[in-house]
Amino acid sequence: MIRLLLIDDDVALTTLLAEYLQKDGFHLTVVNDGTTGLRRCQQQQFDLIILDVMMPQLDGISVLKQLRQFSHTPVIMLTARGEGLDKVLGLELGADDYLAKPCxxxxxxxxxxxxxxRSRQQLQHHTLTNGDLSVQPASRQVLCRKREITLTGTEFNILYLLVSCSGTILSKAEISQQALGRTLGAYDRSIDVHISHIRQKLGPHPQAMQWITAVRGKGYQFNTQHTINEGL
Structure with a gap:
């Protein structure tokens, strides 16, 4: 059974979500503050975490920042409508997706x-190699010039998609649908933020810019058989 952790101080909302998700076949653990939620993450393994941004004492952004120091469990952030800065900050810190409240x-x-x-589907595929890069879906491991790169679940999905379609320009809408499983909304910059984060992890600017290029007005493309020059 899939194990979820819901961290949110809104008792009425957590009761509603818990009832639905449990009926939908998930095993759900609910905590109502960030400190307790972070402690549960350290004590128990979950398949996915649902994390509210606005909580007293230890807020969701702070929880996510500490969580990413020891765990790469997928995280969906719950944000108040219109809180665009929280969404971008959450993605930059390693959130996999976000959803506006009330959801x-x-x-x-x-x-x-x-x-x-998407995580399960990738287990069925073989390792992808492109120049200095190796993407291994079975272990969800990424090696760049024999150095292991730590990515969040969504970052891995996006990179895996781009590498598997090397040489092909993919629109942001296509990336969102195929890697995140959702339609890209108007003014949604989540794909740009994720790709920026992937570039930062692959290598120092401007080297990483050579791996994934932005095609103005069209989307993103992973360059076929590209090898980064160590001397650049």
Whole structure:
């Protein structure tokens, strides 16, 4: 059974979400403050974490920042409508997706299933290699010039998609649908933020810019058989 952790101080909302998600077949643990939630993450392994941004004492952004120091479990952030800065900051810190509150339980369940489904699908595929880069779906490991690169689940999904389609320009909408499992909304910069984070992890600027190039007005492309020059 898929194990979820929901961290949110809104008792009414967590009760509603818990009832729906449990009926949908998930095993759900609910905590109502960030400190307790972070402690549970250290004590127990979860398949996915649902994390509210606005909480007293230890807020969701602070929880995520500490969580990413020891765990790469997929995280969906719950944000207040219009809180664009929180969304971008959450993505930069390693969140896999976000959903505006109040959210529909059905949509949250669909987002959870999409993230986990892509992780399972990749287990069925072989290792992808492109120049100095190796992407191994079975272990979800990325090696760049024999150096292991630590990515979040969504960052891995996006990189895996780009490398598997090397030489092909993919629109942001295509990347969002295929890697995140959702339609890209208007003014949604999540794909740009994720790709910026991937570039930072692959190597120092401007080297990493040579791996994934932005094609103005069209999307992103991973360059076929590209090898970074160590002397650059």
């Amino acid at each position: 529909l339980p059905r949509e949250l369940s669909a987002r959870i299933k999409a993230i986990l489904r």
